Amino acid sequence: MEDELAISVRGLRKAYGDNVAVAGVDLDVHRGEVFALLGPNGAGKTTTVEILEGYRQRDAGQVNVLGSDPGLVFGSRLRGSRAGSAPTSRRQTADWRSRVGIVLQGTGEFDELTVAEVVRHFSGFYPGADDPDKVVERVGLGAKANARTHTLSGGQKRRLDVALGIIGRPELLFLDEPTTGFDPEARREFWELIRDLAAAGTTIVLTTHYLDEAESLADRVGVIAAGRVIEVAPPNLLGNRQDALATVSWRTPDGTPETAQSATPTALVAELAARFGGEVPGLTVTRPTLEDIYLSMIGH
Numbered sequence: 367m368e369d370e371l372a373i374s375v376r377g378l379r380k381a382y383g384d385n386v387a388v389a390g391v392d393l394d395v396h397r398g399e400v401f402a403l404l405g406p407n408g409a410g411k412t413t414t415v416e417i418l419e420g421y422r423q424r425d426a427g428q429v430n431v432l433g434s435d436p437g438l439v440f441g442s443r444l445r446g447s448r449a450g451s452a453p454t455s456r457r458q459t460a461d462w463r464s465r466v467g468i469v470l471q472g473t474g475e476f477d478e479l480t481v482a483e484v485v486r487h488f489s490g491f492y493p494g495a496d497d498p499d500k501v502v503e504r505v506g507l508g509a510k511a512n513a514r515t516h517t518l519s520g521g522q523k524r525r526l527d528v529a530l531g532i533i534g535r536p537e538l539l540f541l542d543e544p545t546t547g548f549d550p551e552a553r554r555e556f557w558e559l560i561r562d563l564a565a566a567g568t569t570i571v572l573t574t575h576y577l578d579e580a581e582s583l584a585d586r587v588g589v590i591a592a593g594r595v596i597e598v599a600p601p602n603l604l605g606n607r608q609d610a611l612a613t614v615s616w617r618t619p620d621g622t623p624e625t626a627q628s629a630t631p632t633a634l635v636a637e638l639a640a641r642f643g644g645e646v647p648g649l650t651v652t653r654p655t656l657e658d659i660y661l662s663m664i665g666h
């Protein structure tokens with residue numbers, strides 16, 4: 367069973383001075399799963415993810431990521447060029463790092479280098495790297511392969527960040543607010559890319575403020591507020607969403623809007639159809655969206 371977990375976290379705590387950012391987080395992410403972390407600004411998502419990535423040291427708790435404790439590689443750099451005080455060998459650190467892909471918010475520009483050059487350069491860091499040209503195409507930057515990175519738009523730079531996150535063919539990919547600044551078409555294309563990676567077996571952990579993104583991509587979502595996990599569930603089951611009452615709206619023959627809450631909307635619609643002798647004017651049936659449920663969970 368443990369082998370099926372890409373990530374296992376128990377009792378994770380982290381404070382910055384008096385400010386407790388992570389206050390006892392338990393979390394499991396299964397291999398091959400797409401897991402979305404949701405939570406308001408300052409909830410502790412980035413701190414949690416940075417601890418999982420080995421970029422931040424925790425105060426307490428057990429953390430296992432792909433069979434290793436990321437705390438032991440804390441302070442090391444990509445390629446294990448600096449092992450810090452980790453009691454892990456440079457080789458082990460480099461191996462672990464090469465299995466974990468990270469897409470940070472804005473890796474930045476690479477001055478005069480072109481997109482293709484940067485991706486090719488990064489591919490040299492990984493033993494089993496993907497074909498750089500293929501990856502550039504895959505993130506939708508084919509037409510910009512020979513453009514210098516400082517000439518890219520904000521959304522195109524994000525795509526380059528993604529390319530650098532996946533060039534090493536990671537088993538586990540962390541994405542921090544990956545589609546911020548994307549236009550709607552670019553977001554849909556990016557979602558397709560994530561689905562392709564997931565279908566190929568990559569475990570994906572993403573943080574996002576877009577509820578539609580979580581709903582569209584995630585097998586499960588975890589809601590964090592004030593450093594604690596409030597609930598972990600598939601998006602359609604979060605907050606007992608499936609049991610929520612449906613809202614049925616229609617118009618009376620004189621045009622007055624009517625609304626009713628119902629646990630059995632099908633029966634109500636059938637009754638309305640009988641009453642109207644066919645088509646019910648202005649009929650809509652809705653249930654709370656993921657956003658409605660999420661906002662009620664975090665107290666709005």
Ligand SMILES: Nc1ncnc2c1ncn2[C@@H]1O[C@H](COP(=O)(O)OP(=O)(O)OP(=O)(O)O)[C@@H](O)[C@H]1O
Nearest residue numbers: 382385386387405406407408409410411412413414
């Ligand atoms: N380097 C730091 N030094 C001091 N305090 C920090 C640091 N990083 C985060 N914090 C604090 O820890 C808390 C959690 O921040 P964190 O960035 O983990 O939240 P988040 O859920 O990722 O928020 P957002 O959605 O805004 O990115 C906040 O109160 C924040 O101010």
